[in-house]
Amino acid sequence: MNNVWIAGAGMTRFGRRDETLPDLIAEAGLAALLDAGIERPDALVVAAMNPEEFTGEGNYGSLINTHLGLAQVPTVRVETATSSGMAAVYAGFADIAAGLHRTVLVVGGEKMSHIPTPRVSEIIGRSIDPHERTYGTTMPALAGLVTRAAMQSRGLTLREMAQVAVKNHANGARNPLAHFREPVTIEAVMESRLVADPLRLFHCCPISDGAAAVVLTAEPAAVRIAGIGQGTDTMAVRYRSDLTSFRATQAAAQAAYKMAGFGPARVELAELHDAFSPFELISLEDTGLIPVGKAGRATLDGETALDGRLPVNTSGGLKARGHPLAATGIAQTVEICWQLRGMAEGRQVQARVGLAQSIGGLATNNWVALLEARA
Amino acid sequence: MNNVWIAGAGMTRFGRRDETLPDLIAEAGLAALLDAGIERPDALVVAAMNPEEFTGEGNYGSLINTHLGLAQVPTVRVETATSSGMAAVYAGFADIAAGLHRTVLVVGGEKMSHIPTPRVSEIIGRSIDPHERTYGTTMPALAGLVTRAAMQSRGLTLREMAQVAVKNHANGARNPLAHFREPVTIEAVMESRLVADPLRLFHCCPISDGAAAVVLTAEPAAVRIAGIGQGTDTMAVRYRSDLTSFRATQAAAQAAYKMAGFGPARVELAELHDAFSPFELISLEDTGLIPVGKAGRATLDGETALDGRLPVNTSGGLKARGHPLAATGIAQTVEICWQLRGMAEGRQVQARVGLAQSIGGLATNNWVALLEARA
Numbered sequence: 202m203n204n205v206w207i208a209g210a211g212m213t214r215f216g217r218r219d220e221t222l223p224d225l226i227a228e229a230g231l232a233a234l235l236d237a238g239i240e241r242p243d244a245l246v247v248a249a250m251n252p253e254e255f256t257g258e259g260n261y262g263s264l265i266n267t268h269l270g271l272a273q274v275p276t277v278r279v280e281t282a283t284s285s286g287m288a289a290v291y292a293g294f295a296d297i298a299a300g301l302h303r304t305v306l307v308v309g310g311e312k313m314s315h316i317p318t319p320r321v322s323e324i325i326g327r328s329i330d331p332h333e334r335t336y337g338t339t340m341p342a343l344a345g346l347v348t349r350a351a352m353q354s355r356g357l358t359l360r361e362m363a364q365v366a367v368k369n370h371a372n373g374a375r376n377p378l379a380h381f382r383e384p385v386t387i388e389a390v391m392e393s394r395l396v397a398d399p400l401r402l403f404h405c406c407p408i409s410d411g412a413a414a415v416v417l418t419a420e421p422a423a424v425r426i427a428g429i430g431q432g433t434d435t436m437a438v439r440y441r442s443d444l445t446s447f448r449a450t451q452a453a454a455q456a457a458y459k460m461a462g463f464g465p466a467r468v469e470l471a472e473l474h475d476a477f478s479p480f481e482l483i484s485l486e487d488t489g490l491i492p493v494g495k496a497g498r499a500t501l502d503g504e505t506a507l508d509g510r511l512p513v514n515t516s517g518g519l520k521a522r523g524h525p526l527a528a529t530g531i532a533q534t535v536e537i538c539w540q541l542r543g544m545a546e547g548r549q550v551q552a553r554v555g556l557a558q559s560i561g562g563l564a565t566n567n568w569v570a571l572l573e574a575r576a
Numbered sequence: 577m578n579n580v581w582i583a584g585a586g587m588t589r590f591g592r593r594d595e596t597l598p599d600l601i602a603e604a605g606l607a608a609l610l611d612a613g614i615e616r617p618d619a620l621v622v623a624a625m626n627p628e629e630f631t632g633e634g635n636y637g638s639l640i641n642t643h644l645g646l647a648q649v650p651t652v653r654v655e656t657a658t659s660s661g662m663a664a665v666y667a668g669f670a671d672i673a674a675g676l677h678r679t680v681l682v683v684g685g686e687k688m689s690h691i692p693t694p695r696v697s698e699i700i701g702r703s704i705d706p707h708e709r710t711y712g713t714t715m716p717a718l719a720g721l722v723t724r725a726a727m728q729s730r731g732l733t734l735r736e737m738a739q740v741a742v743k744n745h746a747n748g749a750r751n752p753l754a755h756f757r758e759p760v761t762i763e764a765v766m767e768s769r770l771v772a773d774p775l776r777l778f779h780c781c782p783i784s785d786g787a788a789a790v791v792l793t794a795e796p797a798a799v800r801i802a803g804i805g806q807g808t809d810t811m812a813v814r815y816r817s818d819l820t821s822f823r824a825t826q827a828a829a830q831a832a833y834k835m836a837g838f839g840p841a842r843v844e845l846a847e848l849h850d851a852f853s854p855f856e857l858i859s860l861e862d863t864g865l866i867p868v869g870k871a872g873r874a875t876l877d878g879e880t881a882l883d884g885r886l887p888v889n890t891s892g893g894l895k896a897r898g899h900p901l902a903a904t905g906i907a908q909t910v911e912i913c914w915q916l917r918g919m920a921e922g923r924q925v926q927a928r929v930g931l932a933q934s935i936g937g938l939a940t941n942n943w944v945a946l947l948e949a950r951a
Contacts (some may be wrong), residue, residue: 202674202675202676203674250634251628251634253626253628253629253699253702254628254629257702258702258706259625259626259657259699259702259703260656260657260702260703260704260811260936260937260940260941261655262655262656262657262941263656263657263703263808263811263936263937263940263941264706264811266808267705267810267811267812267940272808272809272810272811272815272940273807273808273809273810273823273827274808275806275807275808275831276656276808276941277654277655277656277663277666277667277806278654278655278656279652279653279654279655279667280636280637280652280653280654280655281635281637281638281651281652281653282634282635282637282638288652291652292652292654292667292670295667295670295671295674295676296670296674298674298675298676299577299578299670299671299673299674299675300577300673300674301577301670301673324628324634327628327632327633327634327635328634328635328638329635330642331633331639431650431652432648432650433637433638433641433647433648433649433650433651434647434648435642435647435648436635436638436639436642436647437642440647448648452648456650561635561638562635562638565635565638565642565647566635566637566638566651
């Protein structure tokens, strides 16, 4: 299996954007190609969760390669719900690891802010088991259920969850590409309006537009994908033995560590899927970065802050950088690349190994990637 | 790069089906696993072109792995419009070739017959360049344009095109899984109602439901994927230098032959993308199986018939076996496997090497695979 490197990274500003999705993807993709010094990649992988219903366009791989001026570059689209971006990184990784291509441009994005929120919520909600949906379940409702269970069984507190949002907003304020650039206080989070008990508005990521891209190469570059793993779990939440940790993250982390040949002890930086702020705490434990039951305390103690021993979501995370679905897994990869290359101006930390974790659906299809700076 | 083998194949009957798409995919997937003697694959690749709009369900990889009883098997969904099935074969191929997994179940299907035809046509039509769509263009309309051009510049005749349908219906009549099992006469084709001049109803494939599956393995099995290649072209037909041959097929064939280390001379059997019967003639020439300008004559002469020197679409092709979009590329692979293994009862031919060609959109994203019987 060939080594796979990340030779270029790019992303748009996330937020409410007036550009079309192809324009956003082109902005990110061309930035990544420029960064890599590559004009024409051997192949292209496109991630978009549901461009058909969000934008009315289909045949999305071809639409994007044509729009990028790369119509004759082999292109596939991949989708694993909200983790589609990392699935695209994996598809590009497999392609190069197998020796099928030498350079692959991986792009992903979503455009949703032009659509009424209830409709966006309905479309995203189709990631939920059809039977559970018949009860009117939405993603925030399920996340509220998970959070309530975690408060009872694991002693997670409202204050710990709120601190995740405070930290990530503080980081987002230092990231010029973040959707939200205003710091928030713990009181503001805890007093924001209720969305799905016990989750409040400021515990939840926004609906963002945006795109991100990386260029993968067989040729050594500044950052290597040391490991990448996927984990899955039953779509129906009611069939899971444990509501308060995600089997899909645990399996993905295990697979990524196995491929990398090292464990969580070497990870110095992480981008985690905080679509709902308690998910950052659950993810910290599912990836083995913090022992079970300790993530909340560690967060309150500042261990995961920008100046802590393990900075988490230096980009602002899904909470503050934003969450344009299929862009997210790639944006996490971009942030870690920039950190490892010393390019995260205003929020730079010292690290040689970073972990990115992406959740698809209600943790039905998750990914963990381990990135390592070149020795 | 590891060799990749096909250890199992399965498909449903194509046609108007009352079952749900997950049920159809499960029928095909479990048949392929049974054929391979494998209970639990290491990974799963799911192809569906647009399950969100055709069936109202999302997060399709997870929906399918849960439905198959394989919720904890890593799963991605891939999409390249009407060639999504072959894109899924490619994704599984890359996975095994890279050594990431040892066994991959590749499944694909579509369910459309429950939806009014104009709506199906509209959804499929989104594979067309957005600007060209503003003129009311549909897939049959573009195919008619291509056909008319081919009649003028290459001397393609109405009789040659009709003979493709006659041959494929004759083959479909021998395939118990085909959508159409009735032979048709050349007169019936040429007198059927006009769809998009010069294409008539019997030149066009039907709207079919169905699913197909193969099990890919690193362990040697009866059939090897000797080569697989992808070719793409600009979404806008108006930007192409040549309307009457498809650059995307030519590039895919070139890549597949290069990987296999042999050319068209060794191919003894082919499944080609005859969504419109003139496309079989164009594809025969684009893949190099028949010299340019000779495919029509060769078809009239019976060279591509079941008892000809190069049997084409022994399954009945898209025309008679049917075309449940994302099932099709996999179904082509299944047919060639069955032929190479001597399992195509009632339509068996003698062959050791077969070629499958799948067209995505109006030839924007095409694939060619070369399958070889184990020595």
